[in-house]
Amino acid sequence: MLKYFFLLGSLFFITVSQSQNDNPKLIVGIVVDQMRYDYLTRFYNNYGEGGFKRIMNEGFNCKNNHFNYIPTKTGPGHASIFTGTTPKHHGIIGNNWFDKELKRDVNCVEDNSVTPLGTLSDDGKKSPVKMLVSTFADENRLFTQMKGITIGISVKRRGAILPAGHTANAAYWWDYDHNGTGHWISSTFYMEELPEWVTDFNNSKIAESYFKTWNTLYDINSYEDSGTDSNTYERIFKGEKQSGFPHDLPKLKDKNDGFKIIANSPFGNNLTTDFVLRAIKEEALGKDNVTDVLTISYSSTDKVGHDYGPNSKEVEDTYLRLDLELERLFKALDNMVGKGEYTVFLTSDHGAPHVPSYLEDNKIPSGLFDLNAMLNDVNNLLYEQYKVSDLALSRINNQIYLDHQKIREHNIDVQELKTIVSRKLLAYKLISNVYMTSAINQFPESSGYQERMLFNGHNQKRSGDILFTFNPEVFKDAPWNRTGTDHHSGYNYDTHVPLLFFGKGIKHGETLTRTHIIDIAPTISALLGISFPNASIGQPLEFVID
Structure with a gap:
């Protein structure tokens, strides 16, 4: 009442x-x-x-x-x-x-x-x-x-x-x-x-x-x-x-x-x-x-x-x-x-x-993205740069988790590493945006709508080091996803x-x-x-x- x-x-x-x-x-x-x-x-x-x-x-x-x-x-x-x-x-x-x-x-x-x-x-x-x-x-x-x-x-x-x-x-x-x-x-x-x-x-x-x-x-x-x-x-x-x-x-x-x-x-x-x-x-x-x-x-x-x-x-x-x-x-x-x-x-x-x-048969842009292949590509690139294997541990929920123990042990510049990974991700055709968590934590109220959605979904202790988003109508490629649907986006x-x-x-x-x-x-x-x-x-x- x-x-x-x-x-x-x-x-x-x-x-x-x-x-x-x-x-x-x-x-x-x-x-x-x-x-x-x-x-x-x-x-x-x-x-x-x-x-x-x-x-x-x-x-x-x-x-x-x-x-x-x-x-x-x-x-x-x-x-x-x-x-x-x-x-x-x-x-x-x-x-x-x-x-x-x-x-x-x-x-x-x-x-x-x-x-x-x-x-x-x-x-x-x-x-x-x-x-x-x-x-x-x-x-x-x-x-x-x-x-x-x-x-x-x-x-x-x-x-x-x-x-x-x-x-x-x-x-x-x-x-x-x-x-x-x-x-x-x-x-x-x-x-x-x-x-x-x-x-x-x-x-x-x-x-x-x-x-x-x-x-x-x-x-x-x-x-x-x-x-x-x-x-x-x-x-x-x-x-x-x-x-x-x-x-x-x-x-x-x-x-x-x-x-x-x-x-x-x-x-x-x-x-x-x-x-x-x-x-x-x-x-x-x-x-x-x-x-x-x-x-x-x-x-x-x-x-x-x-x-x-x-x-x-x-x-x-x-x-x-x-x-x-x-x-x-x-x-x-x-x-x-x-x-x-x-x-x-x-x-x-x-x-x-x-x-x-x-959607593709009806001329609407869409696609499937192979996250496992992407993680392998990222680790191969980082190995070429630092000669350290498996620096990226996971890509779950469109988030890259880095191995900070290895980063410390090998005195790797973490910001440089994140920049390398971010540029690699942004080069993929089906990825629309890439964000470092250090930037997400500082998003102001006036940020764009997608940025605020990422901010609201980001938990500082549990989320990954780098987040990325797909183009509309794109989700992960997996045997169970090649028919039917999935969900995750904003x-x-x-x-x-x-x-x-x-x-x-x-x-x-x-x-x-x-x-x-x-x-x-x-x-x-x-x-x-x-x-x-x-x-x-x-x-x-x-x-x-x-």
């Missing part, structure tokens, strides 16, 4: 809540992994009335919502949405990054100090320990004296863990990779053992029921908002001869890592909703006047996008099916929490470009994502005012009347709050 006060002829406003009883009983934060904004509009006519359209028609649509940092990856995206800040502060600078002390890549949620629950796999050795700041869910827990419950759920571990924060009662992710168990799992960061209801769910064989043929939900001839079905722009599963429908998952599962093929189909989203609804019931979320937080990340949209690309029939079908999952979720929330008693926001962790070969196709608010305390409306992903957490905090996350730099979207 907005209250206005007059002081010395000026108008000031603050956001207050009359009492905790006025707050939503449940906040539901939904992240649709790899959802471009135009999926709302392109598939709109085939959506039903109870999913995406319900949020847009009853809630508030921020149509010009963007990420304000580079790189646009899943881990940084989920962290930024819920902390209200960028990788510069929350420290999640990629899904993985090169650790300068360990001299190896580390995962954004790896934690070898915890024990897996529900699996023997290292996929259970995960926690939010590498995220340096609080989420709005953490602040809600602190505000309510730990009475408010927080649960994070996603097929992906980082999609479950980072949004829920450090004080979460639980985060659950699905053990599907590398012929996993097909169980929902967690770690001892949250609890000593899985709740009985989770074990019962795992034993119910619900996951196995999704080993079924994936065909189009509706007549494929009605899918007029995507390209041809079978084409050279798409992945072909092992065991298939072409990329088009149908996809016989029972027949394909043994050649495609078992349960992983469910995650790589829209049925991973169905399974996520199944588990979410059980969690709402068993954990009694939204059943009292203390606000609870439920974070949901629908991950299979990302996996289908990576495999088939934004213009595929598979992506269109996945979103039409997700629309029905949202309707199922909202109906369940109406019944279990109460219509008008909960608040939802829906956004994405990043967008995605079209497949480069598809261009609109990666930054422009939906932002929808819906439910208690939310106005009905829309805006083309530019908003940023970091504005979500302070907006929800303002709605609840709680402290903003401790490193939040976003602005509350006052025009959203009723």
